[in-house]
Each structure stands twice: as C-alpha cells, then as structure tokens.
Amino acid sequence: MVRGIRERRKHYVEVIARCDEAGQVTPLAIIWEDGRRFDIDRVLDVRPAASRRVGGQGMRYRVLVQGREKVLFFEGPAWFVEEIVPE
Amino acid sequence: MEEDTQMAACPARGERTILHVDMNCFYAAVECLYHPELAGQPVAVGGHVEDRHGIILAKNQRAKDAGVKTGEALWQARQKCPGLVIIPPDYRLYLRFSRMARELYYGYTDLVEPFGPDEAWLDITGSCHLFADDPVCVAQEISERIKTELGVTVSVGVSWNKIFAKFGSDYEKPDAITCVTRDNYRTLVWDAPVRDLLYVGRATERKLHSVAIFTIGELANASPRLLENLLGKMGLVLQAFANGRDTTPVRPMDPDRVDVEYDIKSIGNGLTAPRDLTSLQDAEVLVYLLAESVAQRLRAHRMRARVVGLGVREGDLTGYTRQMRLPYATNITSEIARHAASLLRENEDFSQGNVIRALHVRASDLVSADEPLQLDLFDDMSSRLQAERLDTAVDTLRHRFGNQVVRRAVEVGDQMSVNDIERDNIVHPVGFFHEGAANALGHVRGRS
Numbered sequence: 001m002v003r004g005i006r007e008r009r010k011h012y013v014e015v016i017a018r019c020d021e022a023g024q025v026t027p028l029a030i031i032w033e034d035g036r037r038f039d040i041d042r043v044l045d046v047r048p049a050a051s052r053r054v055g056g057q058g059m060r061y062r063v064l065v066q067g068r069e070k071v072l073f074f075e076g077p078a079w080f081v082e083e084i085v086p087e
Numbered sequence: 088m089e090e091d092t093q094m095a096a097c098p099a100r101g102e103r104t105i106l107h108v109d110m111n112c113f114y115a116a117v118e119c120l121y122h123p124e125l126a127g128q129p130v131a132v133g134g135h136v137e138d139r140h141g142i143i144l145a146k147n148q149r150a151k152d153a154g155v156k157t158g159e160a161l162w163q164a165r166q167k168c169p170g171l172v173i174i175p176p177d178y179r180l181y182l183r184f185s186r187m188a189r190e191l192y193y194g195y196t197d198l199v200e201p202f203g204p205d206e207a208w209l210d211i212t213g214s215c216h217l218f219a220d221d222p223v224c225v226a227q228e229i230s231e232r233i234k235t236e237l238g239v240t241v242s243v244g245v246s247w248n249k250i251f252a253k254f255g256s257d258y259e260k261p262d263a264i265t266c267v268t269r270d271n272y273r274t275l276v277w278d279a280p281v282r283d284l285l286y287v288g289r290a291t292e293r294k295l296h297s298v299a300i301f302t303i304g305e306l307a308n309a310s311p312r313l314l315e316n317l318l319g320k321m322g323l324v325l326q327a328f329a330n331g332r333d334t335t336p337v338r339p340m341d342p343d344r345v346d347v348e349y350d351i352k353s354i355g356n357g358l359t360a361p362r363d364l365t366s367l368q369d370a371e372v373l374v375y376l377l378a379e380s381v382a383q384r385l386r387a388h389r390m391r392a393r394v395v396g397l398g399v400r401e402g403d404l405t406g407y408t409r410q411m412r413l414p415y416a417t418n419i420t421s422e423i424a425r426h427a428a429s430l431l432r433e434n435e436d437f438s439q440g441n442v443i444r445a446l447h448v449r450a451s452d453l454v455s456a457d458e459p460l461q462l463d464l465f466d467d468m469s470s471r472l473q474a475e476r477l478d479t480a481v482d483t484l485r486h487r488f489g490n491q492v493v494r495r496a497v498e499v500g501d502q503m504s505v506n507d508i509e510r511d512n513i514v515h516p517v518g519f520f521h522e523g524a525a526n527a528l529g530h531v532r533g534r535s
Binding site for chain 2: 049054056
C-alpha cells in the first residue's frame with residue numbers, strides 16, 4: 001500500500017453527464033455525497049477497463065478534476081470512483 | 088530456450104491460423120476481480136450446499152496450489168485448504184464477462200467459435216495481416232487487452248488446427264502463449280500424456296494404457312488397425328488429431344446470438360433434485376417439470392422431436408441414459424413427459440432401495456414443426472391436435488404471465504415445482520465434435 005493511503009474503496013457517485021446524438025456519454029461533473037460538486041475539466045481517455053484496486057469493470061474515463069488526474073468508471077447503470085481513504 | 092522453440096515460425100505464412108483462448112480459472116478470476124480484499128487468499132467458487140450443488144466449480148491459483156480440484160465436494164476442499172474462501176456463483180456476471188470477451192474477439196475475426204463460456208477458437212487466417220505479421224503478436228495483443236479491459240488473464244494456443252491450438256492453451260497456464268508449429272509439435276505435443284489430447288477422456292485413456300499407449304506420440308504412431316479394434320472409428324479420429332490432421336472449420340456464430348448455436352441438434356433440461364427421489368411418483372414430478380420445459384422450448388424454436396431420452400443419476404453418483412424413438416415427431420408436453428416417464432419406469436427399480444439424485448430429459452432428432460406430418464389411417468389424430476392447441480394456449484398464458492401461471496396437478500405441493508426450469512435454462516455453446524469427427528474421418532478415409 002502506498003504511504004499515506006490506508007485503502008481504496010469503491011465509491012458510487014452521482015455524475016452529471018451529457019449524451020450526444022451519437023449516444024456518446026461525456027461526464028461533466030461529479031457530485032460527492034456531501035453535496036460538493038467537482039467539475040470535470042477534461043476527459044483524457046475513454047476505454048473499457050477493469051478496476052483491480054477496488055473491484056469492478058466498465059467504461060473507464062480518465063479525467064482531469066481541478067488539475068489532477070482521476071479515474072471514473074461507468075459500470076452498468078452506475079458510476080464509481082476509486083476513493084482514497086487516508087491513513 | 089523452450090520459449091524460443093514454442094514461438095518459432097508460428098504457423099507458416101499462408102497456412103491456416105487458429106487461436107484458442109482460454110480464460111484462466113474463469114469464475115474464480117471474475118470473483119477475485121470483484122473482491123480485491125481477497126487478494127493473496129485461496130478462493131473458490133462453489134455451488135449451494137442446500138440445493139445439493141455443493142461442489143467446487145472453479146478455484147484460483149492459490150487454491151489450486153493447495154490441491155483443491157474442480158468437482159470435489161466443498162467439505163473435501165476445506166479439508167485440503169483450511170483457509171479456503173468459498174464464494175457462491177453469479178452466473179449472470181460470468182456470462183457478461185464471457186460476452187465481453189467474445190465481443191473483443193470479434194474485433195479480430197468474425198470466425199469465433201465459443202467452447203463453453205470461457206474458451207473460444209478464433210480463425211485469424213484471413214485477418215491476421217491486418218493486425219500484425221506474426222499471429223503470436225495478435226495473441227499477445229488479445230491477451231493484453233483481456234487483462235486490462237476485463238481484469239482476467241488468458242492462455243492462448245496458436246496453431247494450424249483447432250486441436251493443437253487447444254493443446255497450446257492448456258500447455259502453459261496462467262497468462263501464457265504457446266505456439267504449436269509443424270516444426271515443434273513432435274516434441275511439444277507428442278511427449279505429453281495421451282490424456283492431454285482433446286477428446287481423450289478417462290475411459291479412452293484407460294483403454295489406450297491397456298495397449299501401452301501412454302503419450303500422444305505413441306497414439307500418433309500406433310497401428311490404425313489396433314486403434315480401430317480398440318476404439319472403433321474414434322480410434323482413427325483420435326490418431327488423426329494426434330498427427331495434427333484436423334481440418335475442422337471454426338464455426339462462425341451470430342454475434343447477436345452468441346450463446347445459441349444456429350443448428351440445434353437437441354434440446355434438453357436436467358436438474359439435481361433438492362432431496363433424493365425415492366419412488367416412481369416422486370421422480371415423475373421431476374420428469375414432468377423437465378419435459379414441460381423441453382417441450383416449451385421445442386415449440387418456441389418451431390421444432391418437433393423424433394427421439395426422447397432420459398438421463399438418470401443415482402444416489403451413489405452412478406448414472407445411465409436411455410432413449411426411445413417415437414412413432415411421430417412431437418412437441419406436445421404430455422407426449423414427451425409420458426415417453427420420458429415410461430423410460431424411467433422400465434429402467435429404474437425403486438424396490439431395490441435405489442434413489443435418484445438428478446434427472447435429465449432430452450429431445451433429439453429434431454425436425455421443423457412446419458414440416459408436414461405423415462398421418463396414420465388408424466390413429467386418432469384429433470386428440471393430438473387438441474393437445475397441440477392446448478399447449479399453444481398454455482404457452483401464450485405463460486408468455487404473458489410467467490411460467491408458474493399454469494402448472495400440472497402432479498407438481499402441486501411438491502418442493503421442486505418452485506423451480507422455473509425453462510426460465511433458468513442457460514444454453515451453453517456446444518463443441519464441434521459432431522463435425523470434427525466427420526471431418527477427421529473423412530480425412531482418414533480419403534487417405535486409405
């Protein structure tokens with residue numbers, strides 16, 4: 001485990017997304033459970049992938065949030081992130 | 088060095104190129120992906136003990152190293168491996184992964200033939216050059232993509248025929264690529280025990296051992312007459328396979344109907360009863376439940392069957408199958424059930440204290456329901472027409488309100504009748520053997 005990180009958890013989140021006429025989905029913002037809104041500045045990459053850290057498989061979006069790279073998964077009808085639980 | 092041998096000139100340019108992709112410890116690997124907290128622990132997927140399905144269905148590498156075997160009872164596995172984590176199966180999840188893997192394969196070729204939920208043959212003869220010069224590079228790309236996109240590992244066999252491709256994927260596990268070429272198969276394949284060849288099971292292995300054939304090479308070089316005397320036509324087929332003379336095509340499947348074969352050979356359903364069946368009346372309930380599902384599926388596919396078969400598994404896990412040819416092709420529930428029940432009556436003697444653990448009803452030798460029927464001058468066809476109309480009406484009701492909406496009186500009050508066999512039916516992709524044997528035999532006959 002990386003120093004400073006106790007564990008990573010699968011955390012389902014509310015996501016605001018845009019679906020274009022071709023059916024392509026672009027996430028625009030992540031709404032955290034306490035109501036905070038994190039706008040997604042840019043989507044860097046989209047591809048199917050497995051999350052070995054927290055367990056799951058779906059469409060993986062590598063996104064920039066407040067200048068930091070994060071991964072967001074769309075698995076079935078729900079979205080999840082790999083939440084970092086600090087030590 | 089060995090790796091170099093396995094990768095050499097694989098297969099030669101212009102030759103048929105077949106990949107066999109096998110997802111390692113499939114069910115267990117999917118469960119481990121969804122349970123990262125179990126990393127490093129021995130994990131197995133096991134059936135429900137209360138439904139008497141309490142056996143190991145799949146295990147991860149740690150459990151395998153501890154000696155846990157697929158098919159053994161959960162208590163046996165726990166004895167061998169005290170810390171074993173047993174997870175109940177989630178078939179919908181496994182089928183989702185199976186489908187995703189096949190969709191990935193379709194990115195490389197349209198000739199994909201599933202062999203169970205976790206294995207598939209890919210014929211990349213015509214498409215390999217689009218991705219790489221060397222089929223091994225295509226195999227590596229598929230392996231990498233499965234690992235990152237699905238989170239499980241695969242073993243890939245590369246060869247010029249399906250049998251050796253399958254051998255290659257079994258040769259080294261997990262997460263490996265093995266190429267069986269015309270240059271290396273005499274060392275790689277022929278030195279292996281004869282049991283490692285596809286379609287050599289326990290009984291065939293025993294017979295081959297009895298004539299001192301222990302390796303695939305010995306089978307390949309044995310006298311054809313000896314093999315034919317020992318195993319019949321199958322002896323020649325297996326010898327052809329051992330020599331790499333397998334020209335069976337990879338049977339393309341419809342991507343939208345990946346789980347169902349185009350050409351249905353038979354329709355059957357089986358069930359392990361939640362308790363031992365100790366009397367004929369008891370067992371007939373299950374026969375009716377199974378026949379109901381079989382007949383319903385026959386009608387859904389617009390087919391009739393000319394043969395009804397029954398498989399019986401006894402309490403001591405021994406079993407037998409019996410079948411009978413019908414005077415008319417039929418898809419009428421009551422007729423299929425009646426014939427299956429008569430097979431049971433004729434073959435099972437409950438007075439000896441026999442108990443039945445599981446039953447299987449199968450309809451085969453199928454013909455289209457739209458084909459005209461040869462009528463009999465002296466038989467009353469009107470009652471059959473009535474029965475057909477009744478079944479159609481029941482099908483319509485079940486389609487609208489679910490399979491439990493109309494039930495037979497014989498099932499009422501029995502614990503087993505809560506099973507919805509038709510709904511829970513999963514069609515597993517079939518193998519190629521019915522064609523493989525014919526092709527290989529054709530080859531053998533062509534030679535002689």
